[in-house]
Amino acid sequence: MRMLVKHRGRIAVYLVLTIGSVVMIAPFLFNLSKSLQTAPQTFAFPFEWIPDPFTWFNYVEAYEKIGARAFINSALLTIVVVGGQTILGMMAGYAFSTLRFPLRDSLLLLIIGGLMVPFHVIMIPLFIYVFEIGWYNTYWGLIIPIVAYTDVSVFMFRQFFRTVPREIYEAGILDGAGPIRVFRSLYAPLAGPTVAAFVIVSFLAAWNLYAWPFLAVADSDLWVVTLQLGVAGGTFNASSSPLRPEILAAMSLLSMVPVMAVFMFMQRRFVESMARSGMTG
Amino acid sequence: MALTRKARAGLAPSDVDDMSGIEVDAASEAATLKHRGLSWRGQERLAGYLLIAPALLMFGMFLLGPLVYGIYLSLTDRNLLADTSFIWFENYANLHNDPLFFKSLRVTGLLFLEVTPPAILISFVFANLLNQRLKGVGILRLAYFLPLVASGVAVATMWRFVFTSDGLFNTFLSFFVDVDTPYLVLPQWAPHVVAVILLWSLVPLNTVFYMAALQTVPRDQLDAAIVDGANFWQKALHVTWPLCAPTTFLLVILNLAITSVGSWDILHVLTGGGPEFSTTTTAFLLYLRAFRGQFEIGLGSAMGVALTAILLLLTVGLFRAQRRWSHYG
Numbered sequence: 001m002r003m004l005v006k007h008r009g010r011i012a013v014y015l016v017l018t019i020g021s022v023v024m025i026a027p028f029l030f031n032l033s034k035s036l037q038t039a040p041q042t043f044a045f046p047f048e049w050i051p052d053p054f055t056w057f058n059y060v061e062a063y064e065k066i067g068a069r070a071f072i073n074s075a076l077l078t079i080v081v082v083g084g085q086t087i088l089g090m091m092a093g094y095a096f097s098t099l100r101f102p103l104r105d106s107l108l109l110l111i112i113g114g115l116m117v118p119f120h121v122i123m124i125p126l127f128i129y130v131f132e133i134g135w136y137n138t139y140w141g142l143i144i145p146i147v148a149y150t151d152v153s154v155f156m157f158r159q160f161f162r163t164v165p166r167e168i169y170e171a172g173i174l175d176g177a178g179p180i181r182v183f184r185s186l187y188a189p190l191a192g193p194t195v196a197a198f199v200i201v202s203f204l205a206a207w208n209l210y211a212w213p214f215l216a217v218a219d220s221d222l223w224v225v226t227l228q229l230g231v232a233g234g235t236f237n238a239s240s241s242p243l244r245p246e247i248l249a250a251m252s253l254l255s256m257v258p259v260m261a262v263f264m265f266m267q268r269r270f271v272e273s274m275a276r277s278g279m280t281g
Numbered sequence: 282m283a284l285t286r287k288a289r290a291g292l293a294p295s296d297v298d299d300m301s302g303i304e305v306d307a308a309s310e311a312a313t314l315k316h317r318g319l320s321w322r323g324q325e326r327l328a329g330y331l332l333i334a335p336a337l338l339m340f341g342m343f344l345l346g347p348l349v350y351g352i353y354l355s356l357t358d359r360n361l362l363a364d365t366s367f368i369w370f371e372n373y374a375n376l377h378n379d380p381l382f383f384k385s386l387r388v389t390g391l392l393f394l395e396v397t398p399p400a401i402l403i404s405f406v407f408a409n410l411l412n413q414r415l416k417g418v419g420i421l422r423l424a425y426f427l428p429l430v431a432s433g434v435a436v437a438t439m440w441r442f443v444f445t446s447d448g449l450f451n452t453f454l455s456f457f458v459d460v461d462t463p464y465l466v467l468p469q470w471a472p473h474v475v476a477v478i479l480l481w482s483l484v485p486l487n488t489v490f491y492m493a494a495l496q497t498v499p500r501d502q503l504d505a506a507i508v509d510g511a512n513f514w515q516k517a518l519h520v521t522w523p524l525c526a527p528t529t530f531l532l533v534i535l536n537l538a539i540t541s542v543g544s545w546d547i548l549h550v551l552t553g554g555g556p557e558f559s560t561t562t563t564a565f566l567l568y569l570r571a572f573r574g575q576f577e578i579g580l581g582s583a584m585g586v587a588l589t590a591i592l593l594l595l596t597v598g599l600f601r602a603q604r605r606w607s608h609y610g
Contacts, residue, residue, distance in 0.1 A: 116589075
């Protein structure tokens with residue numbers, strides 16, 4: 001009896017945690033199940049969880065629907081955005097934390113203030129602006145403006161470099177290195193864990209971008225994965241016939257494969273990185 | 282101080298202070314630097330500006346520039362059909378003539394109020410539960426945090442078929458009652474569907490921040506509570522919750538940003554702002570005005586400026602309120 005009382009609390013904890021996890025994973029399982037069904041079964045009510053007959057073929061069609069080109073475009077966008085934001089953020093973060101120059105703190109405040117401006121609001125003038133400089137419907141217009149949103153990276157790297165004692169900087173200078181050389185040879189190599197944390201977060205953000213790719217390009221050769229999925233399943237495109245649910249389910253799961261892989265293999269790190277990037281806000 | 286007069290000349294006073302423990306070598310080193318052209322201090326300045334230049338340039342071109350441009354556009358009647366002319370504050374004066382502007386503010390506000398309290402409460406409880414060292418919690422955590430990876434588009438696509446008349450939700454209800462409501466096409470239901478989906482995607486995100494905050498709760502305070510005989514709930518309520526107050530506050534602001542603006546992607550794919558504009562938030566309305574129908578870019582920009590101003594005021598107001606609480610609390 002006493003054992004039971006002692007365990008009761010623990011059982012309750014497991015129960016609540018299980019319910020929470022099931023609710024969180026349910027839409028994924030629902031779509032996984034749908035994506036492995038044949039068309040007639042997807043219309044069954046009540047919904048049947050076990051695919052019968054079981055088919056992989058929806059994934060072939062889903063992959064063709066998204067297209068290899070969209071995966072390449074997404075990868076390109078993600079690599080340039082993540083790489084660009086990391087480099088810009090490291091350089092500026094080092095300068096803002098370690099070097100002393102007039103107006104330093106005001107300029108930092110200006111960049112961090114960018115966090116206050118919602119992207120979906122600035123999107124309109126940004127679009128007109130990108131249109132007027134002739135970047136509409138180009139890779140430049142699709143990618144470069146996103147690289148500019150460095151508020152999170154600048155702040156994350158500044159917070160990290162602030163923890164490096166200034167003696168290291170001074171020692172480097174005394175050895176005859178300039179401030180930029182000190183950054184390259186002493187500071188940058190120390191930033192590994194911060195780089196990893198930032199890369200994880202910005203990789204997720206860049207891969208999942210939707211609103212800007214939707215506005216910035218028209219040509220389907222320039223579409224990214226989210227855009228292909230949005231156009232296939234969206235309500236906004238009345239002229240396109242709605243896709244079959246099992247194909248859409250397969251497409252949405254397929255679109256998440258790269259981020260899901262990162263998440264599965266480094267879940268703990270993933271969660272920690274998100275928490276760290278959020279501390280800037 | 283063993284610094285020579287010559288070396289001292291090349292250094293600002295603060296540098297001399299920093300170097301108080303360093304020998305003559307250092308001073309002559311600094312002097313050599315000066316001979317090469319710039320002083321140590323000057324080099325530092327130059328490098329500082331060089332290193333922030335790329336980030337600052339990009340910021341100016343693609344954030345500050347468009348922001349200023351947007352404010353300018355909001356003072357014009359720019360659209361695709363006619364020539365643009367400067368009309369001062371007419372767009373702002375006309376906001377109340379737009380039949381949807383105030384409605385969209387209400388939709389936005391209700392969405393925030395419907396989602397934020399449960400999101401914060403559920404996240405706090407789950408952060409406390411997940412934080413315990415239990416066997417098998419790893420796999421539960423994996424499932425629990427999975428929504429973090431889904432893009433707004435994928436979220437909308439995955440949930441679309443949950444709320445159709447023969448969807449998963451009605452399958453679930455069919456164990457109790459028979460319903461075939463197509464929730465997403467009914468204006469009285471659609472905003473709540475959006476709220477549920479946002480809640481689902483915000484809970485794991487909020488939990489991440491609470492779990493990070495829990496790491497900083499001092500061990501001895503929890504131990505003291507255990508010695509006093511506090512159980513799990515008492516600990517959470519009386520020790521952890523007050524200590525997490527700064528996180529809760531930041532999460533309210535984060536949730537405000539996501540429900541009001543960040544929900545755009547989901548709305549765009551799931552409802553398109555409908556049915557009958559019941560899910561048209563202000564952030565979505567300004568897109569509809571600027572890029573659909575008459576392409577009223579001036580009006581859309583004015584809505585954008587107004588929305589940004591409202592969100593900024595709310596954030597500042599929340600900061601003030603928080604300061605007051607922490608004073609008297």
